[in-house]
Amino acid sequence: MTKIMVDKISKTLDGLYTLADISLTVGENEIVVVLGPSGCGKSTLLNIISGLITPDSGTIKIDGADYTGKTARVSYMQQKDLLLDSRSILDNVTIPLLLKGMTKNKAQAYARSHFTDFGLVGFEHYYPRQLSGGMRQRAALLRTYLFASDIMLLDEPFAALDAITRRKMHLWLLKLHKHYQSSILFVTHDIEEALLLADRVYILSSRPAVIRRELQLDQTAAFTPDMKMDLLAILEEESNDHF
Ligand SMILES: Nc1ncnc2c1ncn2[C@@H]1O[C@H](COP(=O)(O)OP(=O)(O)OP(=O)(O)O)[C@@H](O)[C@H]1O
Ligand SMILES: [Mg+2]
8 A cells, every 4th residue: 555655746946946756655664765866855855745845746645645735644854853952852752742632641651662662761861962873863763753653754864873873773773663564765865774774765866856766675685786886876977966
């Protein structure tokens, strides 16, 4: 079943043609990665899918219903999604539940029931500054998950982490996904990350972004160096103008 359907989306921002006729889908329990060069319009695409901005043309369907320009159906971890410094981790992650009208007690109990899986047990009353980068991102992911668990848009959630922590987060996310079964649209400019996480990858061109290639990945097979080189070649071709 198709959870997200992006149909012929185009968008011009401040007179700059940014997204050109983008169509893609995310199926149930699928991890779909959108891979594209810096500045090509990846965040703009997620802003449109989440309903924060309206496309000039095209439609967004979630579970078959029109959600173009409508927010609050899918959860969205934005590229600069910061935890609130003045609130504990528990208070940060319960925000979406409180916004939905849950009582504080219920929200805290429900959030706490996820702390083990998100690797945050024992840190409920810590403040964001007291946590490692990886833990902060897991807390931000938990907050995202608690907003809407079935469909999540993630915009380069691990980009700021060092390589080893990033790799750990990838393995953790894959394990979590097996257990939690969300449909995930994950944006990145990192080829390794795309190959490791995705069931399917869409490669975007530089701005105005069009879909250059769609790849179905077999996650049980090893990735050959050739495959990485092919992807690298496509991405390099696309980013040439931006060095
Ligand atoms: N609100 C806006 N108004 C005008 N231009 C914008 C706006 N938001 C983004 N842009 C421009 O549109 C282009 C695409 O931006 P966007 O943030 O979607 O790209 P991106 O692929 O997410 O980039 P990055 O890899 O750096 O995260 C960029 O050139 C950006 O400067
Ligand atoms: Mg971006």
